[in-house]
Amino acid sequence: MTIHITPDDMRSTHSPEYAERVGSDPEVWRLSWLPERRLSRDQAYAGMELDELISDLTAANDRLAHAQINALADTLGIVWEQAIIRLYKRMLARFDDPDENAPRPPLTRPRTTTYLFGHGGTRQANYG
Secondary structure: OOEEEOOOEEEEOOOOOEEEEOOOOOOOEEEOOEEEEEEOHHHHHHHHHHHHHHHOHHHOOOHHHHHHHHHHHHHHOOOHHHHHHHHHHHHHHHHOOOOOOOOOOOOOOOOOHHHHHOOOOOOOOOOO
16 A cells, blocks of 8 residues: 655555645645545545555454554544545445446446455455
């Protein structure tokens, strides 16, 4: 997992979510999945880390990852459950894309992380 940072935005190699600088102030940022909050650069980075941890399926049973998720959510001033719900809703919104030409997997084939998270990952995980 890598977060690419420029002076104006932060992007993940693991998730389609991003953070961007707001206006000309270098210390005011917003997250794509938490747009109503104005954040510091450190908080935006914490939000990107939080998104990557929540998107990492190997962390599902990892107690240390759970503690880190809780700490990162606290940095943003939200509870970890709220972060998971918001990111899940963003993922569902990508599924409900009104563009009828958007590629969709056949119903008989299991969905994989590549389709669910919208990135070019190679990890294979089935979601029914």
